[in-house]
Amino acid sequence: MSEVRHERFASPLTLLREWVERRDEQRLSEALFLGFTVDLPFLEKVALPLARGSGARTAVIGDAAQGLYDPVDVRRAGRDYLHGFATCAGAFHPKVALLIGERACRLAVGSGNPTLSGWGANEELWTVLETEDDASHPLLADLADWLEELPDVVDMAPWSAGHLRELAGILAERYVAAPAGSETGPRLLHNLHHPLLDQLPPGPVDELHAYAPFIDPTGRALERIIGRTTPRRTLLGLQPRWSGYDAEAIRKALPDSSAGIRFLDETRLRHGKFLEWRIGDRRHSLTGSPNLTGAALCASTAGGGNCELAVLASDTDPLLPDEGDLVSPAELPDCTVRSVRTGPAAPVLLGAQTTDGRLTVVLARGWPTPVGIASSPDGSPGSWTDIGEVPAGAEVHTFPDPGAPGAAIRASARSGGTVLHSPVVFVHSPAHCARRPDLGDAPRLRHEYTVGELFTDEGTARRFEADIARLREWIAVTSGRQGRATAVPAESGRAGDTDRWETYLEECRRMIGTSLTEVAFDVSMIDLPQAPVSRWTVSAITGREDEDEDREEEPQEAEEALSVIGEPLVPYVPPDRRARFRARARGWVRALDGPSRPSGPASGEEARAPLPVRLAVAGLCVRLLAAGVWDEDDHSWRRDLEDLLLALPEGGAQHTEPSHPSVPGRLNSVVAVVMTLLAQDVTLTGGSEHDVVAARAWHRCREMVAGAKAGQVEDLMLDSERPLARVVRRSEVERLIALARDGNPGAEVIEEFSATGWSMRREEGMWEIEGAFGNPLPVVGRAVSRLGVPPAGSLLVRARGRSDRWAFAAWDGSRLVLMNAPARVWRVYRVDPPATPESRFAGGDVSAVPGLVGRPTPLSVGPPEPLSRMLAKAGLSYPQLIGRLFTIPSPGS
16 A cells, blocks of 8 residues: 655654554664754654664765754764765755655655754645555655665765665665556656756646745746746745845746735745646646755756755645735845855765774865864864874775764865864764664563553553553563563663663663653653644744755754743643542552562562653653642542552563663652652651651662752652642752751651751760750650660650750660659659550650659669660760759859
8 A cells, every 4th residue: 555645744753753653563674864954963852763763774864064963962873873964066955754664664755854943843845655565656666766876976975875775775676576556646856867847847837836935046947947837827935034035036037917926924934845837727746855946946966956856746736825915026025135155165074984993984075185084072172183184185085993983073174274174974883873673572562652642541541551561461471581681782882871871762762652751761852843734834833944955045054942842741630530540540550560470480579560661650640740630638649659669669570671870860869759749748757647658668768769869850840830739849859868868867857856946966875856845745755756766775865945944765665764854853654555655745744644663763862773774775874964964063153
């Protein structure tokens, strides 16, 4: 099955995302992206992880003189995908996205560059071809021919040329092997050897419509178009402020009254280019990359023109909007074409590759003097190191140092006392950029879940719960098998931490999908806005880029800031659906951790969902709490979070999932956020039901919280205006982390008492509490219960309130010795569970406290035996205690 469609289509990113979400889970073998301007950091953020995560060998090729990025922002070129430059006498200008799978194929040919503007903000035109079940289409055969011929006409590195020709062979073989289909329909046109305009059917035509963001300032291209088609009526679309044109040249090209100008809306830049003509009731169109210029339409690439690619189609819908002011050419404002400033030409590097322990660099053409080659690990200023020179006149040169995959390489030459630097290329490693191996039955979720679907579709939320349980059971079955590791091996060569981290993230995307990977690890992808209802558009956001793609104009260097629309971090759950989603959240948490099946690991370990799944569920639960899903008097979420904290720590069958050294830091920090939520409105040393739940969790995860960093979980510090929302603030998380790191054995009690305005400190074996309380007896009982008996075997506490009234207690777990000033007597109490010192002394009346052992002992008689025993364990003598409790009078007083 094959289909060519001209319909609502966001960008090639749409094709990638649709591929990732395929129900048949078909792997992607090849991904190719061509453009004039290429934004590598953008692609590395939104597209290349999807392509590589689906297994594809990936290549990105653009014009050697263009690039909307700083080399320091490029992380994966050369070591994860092939980035190549192409150059010709004109502009290398085609826009292509090609995806080849095992039995399916996707092709988009249009006007959008692989940049944020071209794939997300401008209004572009695309022709999209879809094939399934080993089918093919004449467009793919045309593309194969073009890819095969392209390196003969356009300069590029040999490995880039070989890559394109290999793709051409795959497409040609598939076309030959496919069942015979119709040879009619859209066809691909290129200008490698013949101008595009000469390949259009000659006129006359009844009506001609044309639009491009840039129009030849000489007007000769328009004159040639009119001469070729001989229309009875001509309508030219323009955006008055954004189109590049010369009004006088247009008037000369469109001299008669049959021509008109349509002023188009300027809500966003219309970057789609087209010629369309009508003969009778049939419409025909040429869409793709060419602007209305001589270099694009009237010259061949071999003859000095641009390199262009277009689609010729019939029976298409109208492309030029019928809205906007219609004026005559005489009413056009003045010229909008900017002057071009050019400087001395710098050397052009087409690429660098490391193979067989050597580094090969390729120049577009030989230079009259030796060209210096320098290398940098990341392209940052001050990091460049000279590695040698390319001899004068040479285009290809090999250096003995193999170079690190992905390292930045530039060429430099001197001209008139000025050093000229080439655009940066990145060392390509064929081994690193090869197709990803098929991990077969590696653990993964069956569906590509998105956060929006999980919070709006109850059926999807249920499937997610079942999918987690299935994945956990799969691990239970396989984790006991020796040698069953499926994690991706460390990359060879000198790949850095960024390499390994990106590889790890790609494996996580393969396991749990892109959306949940973003939730688990805060690696937010740019979520491009979807196309509005109108045909051929990409976005409702205004952007400005790629206005000047022909050599006649200086390319636009900067883009306007673009708003990026994504899913809200805090979902909205209608009140009538909150109970169901509370149950779903509970089910997600319980699905994470469960007993293994009998066929599982023999060690008795519990089968556990992979860590990326656990982190994703934690992020979802944090969002549901921020959404206010639980009622004010419903604290069932506390038990859910306690279970989540039980499931989160590392353990179980870890060899069945990818790993990376940075993951424990993220895990510890997520645990800190969950624990901070659980600790809200409770005391970690209290005795209420919620206190006990939080205290249990705290004692289990305190060590992990101590290893957390608040900066690693800012994505979970949500702002929410929902009623009943529960969120954490950075200060709360930092305070809990500091508490966990506090080596003081009473840190939690100090935190609790500080919250009430009391100070607490430990001095020479005795705790001192001071505050504005009137009766110290309940305070000392509370402190003894909170602190518990230390390993030494005894606890000494004094609480001093207003008017220097104080109470002292010594406690060993069963006996408590009390002095309640101003009374100077020792009282010994027996406190057996379930009673506690706090419950015994909560009333504040010493005469009503049960459990008194014997009669009170006056201070002058000495310490009672239990007190002597406790003081010995604490390493404090009785005189020292008395000296601490009472002010010793000075001599003669």
